[in-house]
Amino acid sequence: MNGRYLPHRDAGVHIEDRGYQFADGVYEVCEIRHGMIVDLSRHLDRLDRSLSEIRISSPMSRAALVGVIREVARRNRVNNGLFYLQVTRGEARRDHVFPAADTAPSLVITAKSTDPKIIAAKNTNGIKAITVADNRWDRVDIKTVGLLPNVLARQAAKESGAQEAIYVDTRGMVTEGAATNVWIVDREGNLVTRPAEHGILRGITRTTLKDVAQSLSIPVVEREFSREEMLASREVFITAATSICFPVVEIDGITIGNGHPGTFAEKIRTAFFDIAE
Numbered sequence: 001m002n003g004r005y006l007p008h009r010d011a012g013v014h015i016e017d018r019g020y021q022f023a024d025g026v027y028e029v030c031e032i033r034h035g036m037i038v039d040l041s042r043h044l045d046r047l048d049r050s051l052s053e054i055r056i057s058s059p060m061s062r063a064a065l066v067g068v069i070r071e072v073a074r075r076n077r078v079n080n081g082l083f084y085l086q087v088t089r090g091e092a093r094r095d096h097v098f099p100a101a102d103t104a105p106s107l108v109i110t111a112k113s114t115d116p117k118i119i120a121a122k123n124t125n126g127i128k129a130i131t132v133a134d135n136r137w138d139r140v141d142i143k144t145v146g147l148l149p150n151v152l153a154r155q156a157a158k159e160s161g162a163q164e165a166i167y168v169d170t171r172g173m174v175t176e177g178a179a180t181n182v183w184i185v186d187r188e189g190n191l192v193t194r195p196a197e198h199g200i201l202r203g204i205t206r207t208t209l210k211d212v213a214q215s216l217s218i219p220v221v222e223r224e225f226s227r228e229e230m231l232a233s234r235e236v237f238i239t240a241a242t243s244i245c246f247p248v249v250e251i252d253g254i255t256i257g258n259g260h261p262g263t264f265a266e267k268i269r270t271a272f273f274d275i276a277e
């Protein structure tokens, strides 16, 4: 945290941190698998983009950041898990406009182990989702910590006995999950996902999955699809660094395909770590 390694319980940000007051910051979540950080350069490229879109300067060089991330994972003995990295515009007396140019951004990096049994159970059984109206702002391409709509959507999913909320825009087209990208297998056997140009975060897992599909000669089509097409599709799955590729077997109480995880999701998951860097 801001240049120091601290025990988790002692790491606190100032009450006037702009992340705390305004959600004025960006973040990344990245998977650690068998001690390797999956797709690290793509995540750090996206971090640089998010920072530059909201005009926060980089807290440290790429090489230094990679060193710190590895050290945090090592100190927490995380072999399989996630790291979380957050940069905010720093501490300043509350004022909506940017603070003085010499205000240092705040950097926090944490790492935690994940339970492979929980992930395996989701892959074997599939998950349930609900759809919700996409009520987020227009710049969902920036991975900002302003996640209140996502929090409310995930909570609504939980309260309906589901694990993910899938956003649908005002035209009835699927955008993405509260913390995942959404894929369907269409009638022709194509993997379909919404183009990243508008309405979604350009997920790193989504990008790598396109390489994986290509290596398996599975056609990928980037086009919009509606809630109705999704409900009638052969297979639905969601992707994120935290879940790689979870099959979705029920949406809004409607069974997807035959109600069991599909073969595409499994094939892709199996090949994923051969391709991811």
Ligand code: PDD
Pocket: 029, 176, 177, 178, 179, 180, 181, 200, 201, 202, 203, 204, 205, 206, 239, 240, 241, 242
């Ligand atoms: N969320 N869309 C949204 C809105 C997300 O928050 C995420 C990731 C994704 C998938 O992106 P990636 O493949 O790069 O993880 C798509 C992270 C995991 C989170 O908020 O915990």
